[in-house]
Amino acid sequence: MFNQIKIIFSWQAKEDYFCKQATSWEPIYFMKNYLLIIFLLLSISSAAQIKISGTITDKRGQPIPGANIGIVNSYDGGSSNSEGQYSFSCSEKGQQKIKVSMIGFVKQEFTLDIGTSNITKNISLKEKISKLKAVRITAGAFEASDEKQGTSLSSLDMVTTAGSDGDVIGALKTLPGTQQTNDREGLFVRGGLGSETQTFIDGTRVRNAFNTGIPDLGSRGRFSPFIFKGTIFSAGGYSALYGQALSSALILSTIDLPEKSSANLSLSSVGLGGGYQHLTKNKQSSYGLNYNFTNLGPYFKVIPQNIEFIRAPLAHQIDANYRRRTSKTGMIKFYGYWNNTQNIIRRDNVTSLDYDLESKRYKDEFGLTNNNVYANLSYQEFLNTKWKLNVGANISNNTDDVRTRILTQDNELVSDINFLQERERNILGENFFTTAKLVLQHYLPKENTIRFGTEYVYQNDEQAVSIPNLVNTRYQEQDHYKALFTEADIYLTNSLACKIGLRAEHSQRLGKLNLAPRISAAYKVSKGGQFSAAYGIFYQNPSFNALSQNTLTNQFYTPNIALDFQRADHYILNYLYQKKGRLLRLEAYNKEYKNLIKTGLPNSGPLSSGSGYARGLELFYRDKTTLKGIDYWLSYSYIDSKRDFLNYPTAVQPSFVANHVASLVFKKFWSKKMFGINGTYTYSSGRPYNNPNENEFMMGRTIDYHTLGLSLNYIRTIGKKIFSVFVLSINNPLNFKQVYGYNYAQQDLNGDGLLSRKEITPPARQFIFLGTFMSWGIDRSQEAINNNL
């Protein structure tokens, strides 16, 4: 603008000159006006506009549409089109700062000298490393989370899976790597025992994540899936933050503050419960209390079982929670749990099956009273934008009061000389466990992170075995366990990320120290596909049960301390492809086991001389889009595994590993009618069992296993205030015969040279569940579809 005025002024000078020269005033006046008008017009319209244009691409040369390019502190600028081309007019002159920005890319600023000719400037933007875009290491892990992208399952999926009966473990058994060991306690993963899978809640290890199982009847997870907002099921290769699990880690995070206060009530064929959750007015803290009563007695009266339930599982449970925001970024959470469960069953004594007369046969009675108390405290805080602190602690005490008896058909203690030693036994077990863990996380530029921390565990296990008038034995074990760990997440680009960790552990009971490296990496090969790999060493103390011996002495027994950590080396390779609601996951693994416990050795106590391997291939396919309104997934696992441990005479495929396991899960929900149907079909090839009548060990194979779970759910608001869900579920409606293995007689009483046996089957062919859940306050619509309990 001022440049134009300068020209006018200089023209004024020229005008005087013309005036002096001209003989006539009018023509000069006219020419002056004409030129002034031209200048005026030029000054009003955009004078001397320079065009700046070019293309904006990423580092690979792909066009970036919608990028914003402009002169800093000016309105002048433009936008790149779908081909990445931009073009804008600039009225400024001289050195101008240009800024280019686009979400997901690093901003660029540069200077251009704007003169009199148009400028072409091509720009190449660098992708910003963002957690949302970056490749995620998936080797070994299935993450179920509501908030994170790219997870294969959501926490709703965990609970809505038919056949799970509201148990997270039931849902996990439809994923690859797991076994259908429904007759046993725990989750058996990739050739490992249930005890090789550890559960962590808010970072700390849980001692009794499962209800104590009655032999051959399996058990459920203790905690309701509704207290968790995220689940990571790692079948191997997991982070250095977790230890003492040879096979698998189940990493659970509890929910934060609820959205509103609410009350809930549940009524079902197995019990009832209710609770209240209160959110304070300032929305900074919440507390809640829940009570649950379970009694399968009435259900067993209606649906006959093939074992006698003298006292059907009867349980009282109270849990309480308190959560509070300590600052804008910090939170402290407390969860307390108490459960008392009683269960007394009677079933055929296998050894007495040799007796011809049915009235002469005996029954095994197994009675269990379990009392469990668990409390968990966790604290999370951002010390500043670069440092985050997580502290967790838990304490638990669990007692199992077991009485086993052998009874006649008249329910009296046997007096048969062949059964005297076994006829009555009391086992009182108590385990006390407490742990604390601290993790410091430091955020580095470009989403890189480094963390380090420490963990401490004190545990004391005791067991008292008494046989009236015969034996009294006590076992006790104590351990102080310490660990130090460090781990770094490194993002080299949005397509290449790796995680490196190191964990050191010391067990006072073993008197040993170990060092375990963990490394994993992921590489994105295409828009939807990526490869991931993991390697790690995993150590676990030998379990108390493996060490306790059935010695009928009156001595106070302490285990041999010349033992070592059990060890498993994992090697995993994984390929993941996701596109438009469909996901394909392939994983191959090899596990090498060392230092497993061997027992029953001549002239020796237990030794750490066992070994084994497990290798396999797994497939997981999930499709949420092809079939309208239907969400389904398919998983298949192949495993080849052998181990030589405990009293095995040689290395064999253990009884808890079936070579092929496959599951098909489907869900359909009609949102107009608020009605849903979920189904799960699972197949497992036969499991090995040992037939003592045969020479070769563990060569028997059960029949193949099939099961189908179906559940129907219906959501309804009663009177606009009460939100309710009705659920009906049936397990095994097609009446498949399911055999998990065989129990053999201890002695050959009828002298026919064969030991009799009995099939290990579920207590009934079908399990039917009917229930309703109601809540006031919040509409638990998100959790509603999931209550397949």
Next chain:
Amino acid sequence: MKNIVSTTLILFLFSAAFAQDKSQFQNIMSGTLQKMSQAKSADAYNAAANQFARIAAKEKNEWTPQYYSTFIKTFRAFEAKDKATAASELAVLTPAVENLLTLESVSKDKMAQSEIHTLLAMMYSARMMENPMALGAKFTPLNAEHLAKAMTLNEKNPRPYILKAQTLFFTPEAFGGDKAKAKKLSKRALELFGEEDKTENNNFLPRWGKEQAENLLKQMK
């Protein structure tokens, strides 16, 4: 004579130069608003949104440029094919919009605050589209909170009414939907739009939503 003419011209040019700075903002805003209303393709919408963003970068005391830039990205997010990227973009923009509430000009202007809360509510609604089942529990209350604030700050603002009506109409009854209430709210919104049409708009205040209200009422019949 010639001096008077030249002086007048110079004065005219001077005043034009200064006046242009203020009317430059007016010109560019009305120009870009027109581009926004005429836009049909992704490129055209991006151009308008980016232009508003550039204006916002220069005019740090004005709230309307940032408002419109984000408004375009928000309603485009509802139709986006890649819902995850659109949602993450809105997540990045949310603090910038919340920041507008701290501007001096806005902290005294309840009408402006009402519009900004309405936009925030709409952003949470759009972000939920990425995965309604999983994210509903987190974003529905936030959406409701901001709409309530918007209505309290300016009872005459029809936009929170129509957004609330849309939510209530399209959510199934069991999840908190209420078609009767939705109808009442749409009718009220339409009334308020009528009143709004009669007022002047010198400051580029948002005026969108009448069409949405009319369409929704049509669907209810």
